[in-house]
């Protein structure tokens with residue numbers, strides 16, 4: 001964890017290690033409230049009361065997938081230079097050249113966390129099907145907002161089929177990506193945390209991110225009332241930071 005921390009640039013005011021921990025915490029909460037993982041067995045931890053019956057069985061994701069998702073959460077912005085993919089491409093940066101102008105930052109984050117895992121925990125990448133690695137890569141690459149609408153179309157299709165059809169490994173990775181993306185954009189609504197009670201309820205959060213500003217939800221939750229704002233905000237200029 002300290003090695004991952006050292007890869008984040010403290011001078012980056014948003015995509016720093018604090019944001020990484022925020023996203024990890026949100027990921028953990030979603031896993032917990034979706035009953036994908038059990039609550040921590042500690043006397044000081046308040047019992048979790050979930051008012052809505054989850055749509056998924058408790059053992060929905062495998063322990064390895066959950067671990068990969070959590071590592072992806074904490075490493076998803078590692079080595080972020082503080083500029084956008086568009087800036088890197090337009091300025092002809094060496095990074096954009098290396099990654100052919102496609103998901104440049106996200107590929108950089110994958111490379112950074114991949115090297116750390118290779119060095120510190122190589123067993124995780126040792127399985128011949130590369131299951132662990134695939135979860136990490138797909139989760140981090142899914143945070144590229146340029147791919148948001150494509151992701152939403154895939155997730156909508158999965159949501160429709162999930163009640164009747166068994167879910168395979170590829171679809172479980174899509175669920176991991178959904179949790180990752182929701183956690184990544186949860187910072188603006190994290191006080192108090194409006195953590196969805198099941199995966200269906202993640203969709204409004206993701207859809208909010210589809211509006212004028214490609215990087216941030218348009219609506220926000222009041223910390224005082226806990227209600228979503230209904231007021232339409234004036235269109236904002238595209239901001240120069242990625243999630």
Ligand SMILES: [Zn+2]
Pocket residue numbers: 015019023076077184242243
């Ligand atoms: Zn992020």
